Amino acid sequence: MEQPQPKNYLVEAILITIFCCQPFGIVGIVFSSQVNSKYAVGDYEGALQASKEAKKWTKWGFITGLVAGILFLLIYGAIFFFAYQSGEFNDF
Amino acid sequence: MERFSFLHTKVVSLMTFKHVAIFLLLLGIVLLYLNINPNEVDFLPKCPLYFTTGLYCPGCGSQRATHQLLNLNFLGVVQQNLLYVLGFVIFTYHIVILGLNRFLNKTYYNYIYHPKTPIALLLVIIAFWIFRNIPTYPFNLLAPQ
Numbered sequence: 001m002e003q004p005q006p007k008n009y010l011v012e013a014i015l016i017t018i019f020c021c022q023p024f025g026i027v028g029i030v031f032s033s034q035v036n037s038k039y040a041v042g043d044y045e046g047a048l049q050a051s052k053e054a055k056k057w058t059k060w061g062f063i064t065g066l067v068a069g070i071l072f073l074l075i076y077g078a079i080f081f082f083a084y085q086s087g088e089f090n091d092f
Numbered sequence: 093m094e095r096f097s098f099l100h101t102k103v104v105s106l107m108t109f110k111h112v113a114i115f116l117l118l119l120g121i122v123l124l125y126l127n128i129n130p131n132e133v134d135f136l137p138k139c140p141l142y143f144t145t146g147l148y149c150p151g152c153g154s155q156r157a158t159h160q161l162l163n164l165n166f167l168g169v170v171q172q173n174l175l176y177v178l179g180f181v182i183f184t185y186h187i188v189i190l191g192l193n194r195f196l197n198k199t200y201y202n203y204i205y206h207p208k209t210p211i212a213l214l215l216v217i218i219a220f221w222i223f224r225n226i227p228t229y230p231f232n233l234l235a236p237q
Contacts, residue, residue, distance in 0.1 A: 010204050010213070011186045017217060018151045018179045022141070026214070033210030040207040069137050076135035 003044045006051035008035035009058050016061035020068070024061030028054050126162040130155040150175055150221045153236025172236045175220050182213075 010032040017025030031054035039047040083089065130136050141149040153172035160168030161176075169176055182204075192198045203209055224234035 005205055008205060008210070010210050011183055014179050014182060014213065014217075018154050018173070018175055020151065022149050022151060026217070029210050029214050029217075033207075033214065036205055036207040036210060039205075072137040073135065080135075 005039045006048050008032035009054040012058040016058050020065030021061040024057050028057040125158045129159050148224050150217050
């Protein structure tokens with residue numbers, strides 16, 4: 001019976017590479033290439049395994065980017081807040 | 093079936109909450125990058141690679157490119173990050189093929205699943221990464237501004 005090809009997360013990995021976290025994205029692309037090549041030679045189990053790895057790396061890339069973005073906004077928000085508190089902007 | 097209707101409602105409300113949250117997040121991001129030029133402010137995340145080593149990574153300039161894209165300045169997108177264009181094209185292609193196959197019951201082959209596609213894209217990304225760090229013409233056209 002012909003098994004469907006597991007999802008390879010290539011598009012997700014490329015978006016991760018462009019938008020935040022190259023290390024995660026590039027590892028994701030490598031695993032998504034394994035999904036395609038292993039499925040092409042009939043290694044369904046191996047392709048499934050590579051698919052899980054690709055999903056893991058893109059997921060962590062996404063979480064890292066999200067957390068980094070939020071942390072950045074929080075830190076700058078805090079700096080701005082304390083500067084405001086200490087009268088940094090009273091001149092305006 | 094009747095027994096699970098409560099569970100079903102709960103799942104549905106959870107799904108809609110998630111969708112509303114994602115929609116609001118996307119709307120916030122769009123409004124932020126529409127109105128704010130990342131070149132003019134310093135509260136947006138910087139690329140850690142550029143910050144520490146001064147080298148551009150393949151994604152450097154994509155926040156500025158997003159700003160240019162939302163303001164419909166397509167030349168600006170190309171100037172900031174050429175790979176952004178490629179990523180956008182691939183993303184659109186993938187969504188269109190998926191949509192056609194699922195909703196119109198077509199069976200178009202999706203080249204995202206071709207064995208050579210990921211390797212080719214990886215080589216393109218690495219070549220782009222190297223080229224945009226060469227500080228001479230014409231390679232410096234690839235660097236973000």
